[in-house]
Amino acid sequence: MGVFDFVKNGVREIMVARPDQAKHLIIYKHPDQNVPNWTQLTVDSDECAVFFKDGRVVGVLPPGRHTLSTQNIPFLNNIVNRFTGGDVFISEIFFVKTSPVRSVPFGGPIGDMIDPLTGEQVIPRIFGEFSLVVTDPVRFIVGYTGQAAQGDNDAILSWIKGLFMNGVKTTLGELCEVEQKSVLQAVSLTSKLANAFVANAPDLNEIGVRILQMGQFNLNFSEDDRQRLVAANAEIAKANRGVKVAEAQAKAKQFELDQKYSQDARYVQNLAGNYQNYAAGQAIIGAGQGMAQHGVDGGVAGAGIQMALGVNMANQMAGAMQAQPAQAQQPQFSPGGATVTCSKCNTRQPGGKFCAECGNALAQAKKFCTGCGQETSPAAKFCANCGTSTSASAPLSAR
Numbered sequence: 001m002g003v004f005d006f007v008k009n010g011v012r013e014i015m016v017a018r019p020d021q022a023k024h025l026i027i028y029k030h031p032d033q034n035v036p037n038w039t040q041l042t043v044d045s046d047e048c049a050v051f052f053k054d055g056r057v058v059g060v061l062p063p064g065r066h067t068l069s070t071q072n073i074p075f076l077n078n079i080v081n082r083f084t085g086g087d088v089f090i091s092e093i094f095f096v097k098t099s100p101v102r103s104v105p106f107g108g109p110i111g112d113m114i115d116p117l118t119g120e121q122v123i124p125r126i127f128g129e130f131s132l133v134v135t136d137p138v139r140f141i142v143g144y145t146g147q148a149a150q151g152d153n154d155a156i157l158s159w160i161k162g163l164f165m166n167g168v169k170t171t172l173g174e175l176c177e178v179e180q181k182s183v184l185q186a187v188s189l190t191s192k193l194a195n196a197f198v199a200n201a202p203d204l205n206e207i208g209v210r211i212l213q214m215g216q217f218n219l220n221f222s223e224d225d226r227q228r229l230v231a232a233n234a235e236i237a238k239a240n241r242g243v244k245v246a247e248a249q250a251k252a253k254q255f256e257l258d259q260k261y262s263q264d265a266r267y268v269q270n271l272a273g274n275y276q277n278y279a280a281g282q283a284i285i286g287a288g289q290g291m292a293q294h295g296v297d298g299g300v301a302g303a304g305i306q307m308a309l310g311v312n313m314a315n316q317m318a319g320a321m322q323a324q325p326a327q328a329q330q331p332q333f334s335p336g337g338a339t340v341t342c343s344k345c346n347t348r349q350p351g352g353k354f355c356a357e358c359g360n361a362l363a364q365a366k367k368f369c370t371g372c373g374q375e376t377s378p379a380a381k382f383c384a385n386c387g388t389s390t391s392a393s394a395p396l397s398a399r
Contacts (some may be wrong), residue, residue, distance in 0.1 A: 016068075017042035018095045025153050026101060026134065027141065030093040039068040046099035050137050052092040053079050057138050096137035100212055103129050106161045110169040115326045117182040118232035122225040123181055128170060128217025130197070132160065136208030143207035163203040164211065171196045172219075184229040187219055 012084050014036050022028045023044075043049045043063045051058040059075035066090060070076045079091040107127030114121055128206035132142050144156060175196050176183050186193060199210050221229065345359040357363055367376050371388035380390050 014039045028095040035089045041066045050094045100133045102131040116177040120309040127214035139208035167201040171200045
């Protein structure tokens with residue numbers, strides 16, 4: 001019973017402690033509320049003793065051996081029975097384990113919830129083990145008092161499991177929403193779920209209990225829920241693939257347009273900014289490509305269309321070229337030296353006074369200044385227009 005009476009030197013002493021058969025219990029309540037003065041209270045190293053009177057906590061004693069006397073423990077003055085002359089304390093004494101309780105099994109459905117990704121309403125089920133520790137013995141006793149009979153470990157653990165499962169439902173939904181995953185895919189988040197279950201257990205914090213760690217656990221669904229989630233996830237995956245394909249095509253098209261823009265800019269720059277000529281040429285090329293790809297009924301008709309387009313574009317290009325400022329034309333010189341054409345037999349001669357073919361007299365080739373292009377006299381030594389030496393003057397072929 002936890003109470004041992006023995007007589008020592010004629011003095012009766014009482015010892016109060018948790019009995020061996022109750023060592024496994026999270027909470028053990030001493031059966032007798034009347035405790036004599038000078039009682040020896042033994043508190044094991046993995047527990048503490050909490051004193052209650054009239055539903056209020058009076059004090060807490062740590063591990064060790066304590067002599068219950070108002071001289072040693074001041075808070076005992078609040079529970080002294082004055083009618084006994086101060087020889088008896090009236091109090092409920094609870095022994096609460098403060099060491100970890102390991103391998104606590106849990107499991108079952110966590111209730112209806114909406115899958116954040118698919119919007120399907122399902123009932124997930126979870127099974128596994130966890131370890132817990134009582135962090136606030138007073139809050140734990142206050143929260144548990146009246147929930148079950150004292151000493152009923154199964155009832156205490158069942159109460160803790162129920163509160164834990166409430167936190168599991170909330171944590172599972174929040175993590176799936178953050179990760180943008182379906183609850184069906186949450187099986188791949190085992191490590192994150194375990195950490196979240198340990199960190200987010202507000203209902204347990206309220207009663208002075210903390211989950212230390214999660215053991216192995218399994219998240220599953222009924223066959224009907226699983227099939228609906230699989231189908232919904234398949235539809236979402238198909239839609240996502242379509243979006244990615246469209247994005248890739250849009251990027252490829254944008255790249256093509258960027259390349260075409262750069263190419264067009266270079267061509268226009270090479271044409272000295274004359275975009276009209278470039279556009280006309282591009283139109284002709286485009287028309288030809290279109291006909292080659294799609295065809296035109298009748299070869300003659302197709303050729304006629306191409307000729308019409310070509311003539312039209314050529315006229316546009318000619319008009320554009322005429323619109324450009326006329327440049328001063330420079331005289332052209334024969335690259336191989338002075339030559340003249342015989343007026344009688346029309347053969348080109350390297351020079352001289354008579355034709356080598358028919359003997360006809362040849363016209364003398366005209367000379368032009370290499371500096372300004374002005375015609376010079378054959379006998380002149382310097383150009384009369386710019387003063388350049390006529391020794392470098394270029395003769396013009398006679399036509």
